[in-house]
Amino acid sequence: MSEQKQVWTEEIKSDTSLLSVNFKELWHYRDLLLMLLKRDFITFYKQTILGPIWFFVQPILTALIYLVLFGQVAKLSTDGLPQLAFYLSGITIWNYFSDSLTKTSSVFQTNASIFGKVYFPRLIMPLSIVFSGLLKFIIQFGLFIAVVLYYTFIEKTVHPNIWVLATPLLILLMAAFALGLGMIFSSMTTKYKDLSFLLTFGIQLYMYTTPVVYPISAMPEKYRWIVNANPLTGIFECFRYGYLGSGHFEPSSLVFSTIFITILLVFGVVIFNKVEKSFMDTV
Numbered sequence: 001m002s003e004q005k006q007v008w009t010e011e012i013k014s015d016t017s018l019l020s021v022n023f024k025e026l027w028h029y030r031d032l033l034l035m036l037l038k039r040d041f042i043t044f045y046k047q048t049i050l051g052p053i054w055f056f057v058q059p060i061l062t063a064l065i066y067l068v069l070f071g072q073v074a075k076l077s078t079d080g081l082p083q084l085a086f087y088l089s090g091i092t093i094w095n096y097f098s099d100s101l102t103k104t105s106s107v108f109q110t111n112a113s114i115f116g117k118v119y120f121p122r123l124i125m126p127l128s129i130v131f132s133g134l135l136k137f138i139i140q141f142g143l144f145i146a147v148v149l150y151y152t153f154i155e156k157t158v159h160p161n162i163w164v165l166a167t168p169l170l171i172l173l174m175a176a177f178a179l180g181l182g183m184i185f186s187s188m189t190t191k192y193k194d195l196s197f198l199l200t201f202g203i204q205l206y207m208y209t210t211p212v213v214y215p216i217s218a219m220p221e222k223y224r225w226i227v228n229a230n231p232l233t234g235i236f237e238c239f240r241y242g243y244l245g246s247g248h249f250e251p252s253s254l255v256f257s258t259i260f261i262t263i264l265l266v267f268g269v270v271i272f273n274k275v276e277k278s279f280m281d282t283v
Contacts, residue, residue, distance in 0.1 A: 025121050026121050026123060026124065026127070029120050029121055029124055032120055032124055033124055033127060033128050033131070036124070036125070036128035036132070037128055037131055037132050037135070040128065040129075040132040041132065041135060055136055055139040055140055056139070056140070056143055058095070058140075059088060059091045059092060059095065059140050059143060059144075060143070062087075062091050063084055063087040063088050063091055066087040066091070066213050067083050067084060067087060070087075070213045070214070071083045071087075076213065076214045076218055077214070077215060077217060077218045078215065079215045079217060079246045079247055080246060081157070081158060081244050081246050082151050082155065082157050082158065084147060085147050085148060085151050085158055085244055086215075086240070086244065087213060088143070088144050088147055089144065089239060089240045089243060089244060090211070090212035090213060090236060090240070091140075091212070092137070092140050092141055092143075092144045093137075093170070093171075093174060093235070093236065093239055094207060094210070094212045094236075095136075095137070095140065096133050096134070096136070096137040096140075096171075096174060096175075096178075097174045097177065097178050097232070098203050098207070099133050099136070100129055100130050100133040100174075100175065100178035100179070100182065101177075101178040101181055101182045101185075101199075101203065102182075102199070102200070102203065103129045103133070103182070104126045104129050104130070104178060104179060104181075104182025104183060104185075104186060105181075105182045105185035105186050105189065105196065105199050106186060106189065106196060107125045107126050107129065107182070107183075107186045108186050108187070108189070108190050108275070108276075109186075109189060109190070109193075109196075111125050122272070122276040123269075123272070126179055126182060126183055126186070126272075127179070129182075130175045130178060130179050133178075134171070134175070137171070144243075148160065148243050148244070158243070158244045158245055158246075159244075159245030159246075160242065160243050160244070160245060161241070161242060161245055162242075163238055163241055163242030163249070164242040164243055165242075166238055166239075166242060166254075167239070167242070169254075170235050170238060170239050173235055173257055173258060173261050174232075174235060176261050176262070176264075176265045177231065177232070177261045177264065177265075179265060179268065180261065180264040180265035180266075180267065180268030180269070181264060181268065182268075183268035183269065183271065183272040184264075184267065184268045184271055184272075185199050186272070187271045187272055187274070187275035188271075190275060209226060209227060209230055210227070210230055210232045210233065210236060211227060211233060211236050211237060211240075212236065215240075215247060215248065216228070216233070216237065216247070216248045217248055228253065231256065231257040231260040231261055231264075232257070233253060233257075234249075234250070234253030234254040234255075234256060234257040235254070235257055237249040237250075237253065238253075238254050
């Protein structure tokens, strides 16, 4: 007697590949993205005394600390630029990158309860973090622009140039870098939770291999290759050169940053798509 083969009438499985990103579905859930942006902004500041004013206070205080520690005590070079403008240029874009990376790296653990109850494109969560950080960046960027205008028209010690037009590209690259690297760490921390501690330390160390508080010219020649190998270097140098008119910016470094970050983002999407299918079993 021959054995009958079972035929399933319905089969539920994922119809997406690891490389796929359903942009149509993401657009369909745009209201959820806006709601998450509003939640992040209101929840974080509704019980603070100064509220959104902290957006201004934080970079100012940080710049003053850097001015004392690195400018007066360590006496690091700023390529002849005003120290306040120099440090603010680094702080403004570094804050956006580090905040986006830190929050994206814990997106699975932080939102596990939501992921387990309702379906929506999981990529919405890391995207909401990047866009939420962008609101904070825009406010701090306005403060930086005010400082640049002061030193341009009053002190006449900085000289913005046409490279300021590259600002949207620089922001996009930083967002993509934070998103890609954050998704990789978020996917890995579902199984190896101690990586979150390593990331916290790593971000602090990474800042000192990025020209945030010093120009490339201040690095000893034999160690300069380390900074040049950093994909953020081209972004920071282009931003500083465009708005302050001084530095050692090479367009080729921006090309390297673009290629490296694009590859990293694709790799991050692949890992994120793979882990999101089963992360509830390990988180």
